[in-house]
Amino acid sequence: MSDPYFIAVSAITIASAIIALEFKELIYGAIALAVMLLGVAVLFVLLDATFIAMFQITVYVGAVVVLIIFTIMLVRREAWLRLDEGGRRRVMGAVVALATIALLTAMVVSSNIVSGDGSAISIVELSDQMLTYYSPVLIVLALTIASSVIGALVLAKVERGKSIEKEQGEEVQEPTELSSMDLSRADTSHSGSDNDSSSSIDMDMGVGKGSGTDTDIGGK
Amino acid sequence: MAALMDYLIVSIILLAIGIYGLTVKRNFIRMLFAVEIIINAANINFIAFSTFTQTAAGQSFALFSIAIAAAEVAVGLALIIVVYRIYKDIDVKGLNRLSG
Numbered sequence: 001m002s003d004p005y006f007i008a009v010s011a012i013t014i015a016s017a018i019i020a021l022e023f024k025e026l027i028y029g030a031i032a033l034a035v036m037l038l039g040v041a042v043l044f045v046l047l048d049a050t051f052i053a054m055f056q057i058t059v060y061v062g063a064v065v066v067l068i069i070f071t072i073m074l075v076r077r078e079a080w081l082r083l084d085e086g087g088r089r090r091v092m093g094a095v096v097a098l099a100t101i102a103l104l105t106a107m108v109v110s111s112n113i114v115s116g117d118g119s120a121i122s123i124v125e126l127s128d129q130m131l132t133y134y135s136p137v138l139i140v141l142a143l144t145i146a147s148s149v150i151g152a153l154v155l156a157k158v159e160r161g162k163s164i165e166k167e168q169g170e171e172v173q174e175p176t177e178l179s180s181m182d183l184s185r186a187d188t189s190h191s192g193s194d195n196d197s198s199s200s201i202d203m204d205m206g207v208g209k210g211s212g213t214d215t216d217i218g219g220k
Numbered sequence: 221m222a223a224l225m226d227y228l229i230v231s232i233i234l235l236a237i238g239i240y241g242l243t244v245k246r247n248f249i250r251m252l253f254a255v256e257i258i259i260n261a262a263n264i265n266f267i268a269f270s271t272f273t274q275t276a277a278g279q280s281f282a283l284f285s286i287a288i289a290a291a292e293v294a295v296g297l298a299l300i301i302v303v304y305r306i307y308k309d310i311d312v313k314g315l316n317r318l319s320g
Contacts, residue, residue, distance in 0.1 A: 006222040010230045017257050021241040026249055033253050040260045047227070047271045052282050056263075058279040064256070064293045068284055071297045072249060075304040093244035097236040106230045108225065115224035116272045126276045134280050141287055152298035218249050 004048055013039030026072045034065040048120035227268035234261035246312050247299050252293065259289045 013036055020032040037060040044053035130138060233258055241254030263282045270278025 003222045006226060010226075014233055014237070017237045020253050020257070021237065021245065021250060027248070029250070029253060033256065036257065037260065040264060043227070043230070044267050046222070047267050049267045049271060050278055051283075052267060052279055052286075054264075055283060055286055058267060059290050060256075063291055067293060067297055068249065068252070071300060075300065077309075089274060090244050093240045096243055097240035100231055100236040100239055104235070105229060106233065108228050113224055115226075116274060119271075119274070121270065121274065121276050121279060126279050129276045130280050130283070134284075137284060141284055145291045148295050152294045155295075155298040156301050215233070 003046075006043075009042045009046065013043065026076065027069065030065060030069050030072060033068070034061050036067065037061050051123050051126065095160055224268055224272045227264055231261045231264040231268070234258075241296070248303065248312055251312070252296050252300075255296075256289065256293070259285065 016032045016036040016039060020029045020036055023029045023032060037056065041053040041056040041061075044050075044056060238254045238258035238261065241257065242251055245251055245254065263285055266278045266285065267281040270282070272278065
């Protein structure tokens, strides 16, 4: 362990990983996570994997951390700052982490791993292998990412339609499955499909009642 | 250049920090941070073994792992938004009830 750059980058990476988990404010935790991901990218550069380092910076720091920061800004509340983990829980977590470090370090050190010369892998070889031998994996990966992003959009979209409908108090244009389930659960006597104004008012009250019980049960 | 063992130890420490976060934290977003840290520890292992054994397969797997992690974060954040709109909270202790 004689490389000073490696020691400095490792220390920064590990310290910002701890800060990302332990800082009170979530936004600063996300910024510390970005610093930790940049540190990992520098470790990749030290390992002569510059393409992976560029990919890491583009995907993680460019996309993932920005997405996380926007989500935190959407859902941030002051009450989370007082969320106590409890001393016993924290101690048990530290014990588990230290046991993991001890056992895995003992295993790695006692094994006879010889490190080779460690020269760089050419990007031509990497791209050749990815586009020939791993090309089915690449296709499945593209389909997986596309379907998961579409799934994420669908997950976030249904609830947004419900909240807009609840704010405006209008007749439902396209009743989604979720709002009809709320209606049938909250008020069974108006389960008929009347399209006059009284049924829409009842539906609004039913939706409000349903969300009130949600917060009550969730707060326990 | 540092040896293979040093990278493995850094990766083990990052893995332990991630396990600590997943064990202790009750905030959904913090648990997502911990999962990201664990994935990065695995990627360091992939790249270190790939460089020190002169095979390009480790770098290919690291690329796939980073892409899968991006998809996982997208789905996780969408779940966080949905849970926040239903429960008005993202404390995972209250998330023990399915809602229609």
